[in-house]
Amino acid sequence: MSEIKVDTLTGKTSAGDITVTSEGGAATQSLQQGLAKAWIHFTAVSSHTIRGSFNVSTLLDVGTGDSQYNFSNNMANDDYSTSTTSSHNIGASEGFISYLTDDQSTANTNDMRTVNASNSSYDAQSVHSVVHGSLA
Amino acid sequence: MSELRTDTITASDGTSPVTLTKQSAAKAWGHFEGDAATPVVEDGLNFASITDSGTGNYECNFISALANTTYATTLTTSQDRFSKTQGITTTAVGIDTKDTSVTLSDSDDVQFHLHGDLA
DSSP, X not given: OOOOOOSEEEOSSSTTOOEEEOTTSSOEEEHHHXXXXXXXXXXXXXXXXXXXXXXXXXXXXXXXXXXXXXXXXXXXXXOOEEEEEEEOOXXXXXXXXXXXXXXXXXXXXXXXEEEXXXXXXXXXXXXXXXXXXXXX | OOEXXXXXEOOTTXXXXXXOTTOOOOSEEEEEETTSSSXXXXXXXXXXXXXXXXXXXXXXXXXXXXXXXXXXXXXXXXXXXXXXXXXXXXXXXXXXXXXXXXXXXXXXXXXXXXXXXXX
């Protein structure tokens, strides 16, 4: 098996576009578009604290069950895709669900809500979010 | 610091996929407006089109097929809507969105990510 050790990969024709071959060999796809552009794992109980993150500069407590994080490097637009998951294992407040706040995500911030099983806004013990899309 | 400039990366045999050390790239992702009269694709990777299969039910069709149906899909919807996969094939993933009464209902923003192997 051959191996190239290098610090930076750049597209030759277009700096932000490198093509890789599919596992089955039937297709090719953009490497950059498949990479996560940001992710965060935080707790919202007591105070908002980032446990781990990538391309996230700050985390804001907007209100009960309402959190917003800012990107270190902005996205190209607000059309990116976010997946969120949350959990809460303190007391009887389980069955957490997370979703995006309507029309509140922008190229530099992402806003999400967490609710408990009664659909009431509630700060979750763990919130996870991953972003795919195009960086500016 | 070293820098490699290239348009395409393949394994040394010239056809097989290259290994990303201890990392995985998404094979498809998408963002669409599900409450429009005709759902609108906002952005995506390997996301060919969307089929409106009924209220709160969508089929997201891939450009390049997946190798099998064991891929992982994660979903997020907008406020007061919840989601689940509904029918997974190598060429499309079905998504249901429901309101807080657990009734099929269109959602404003629907977003998905998919990891697995392409065909």
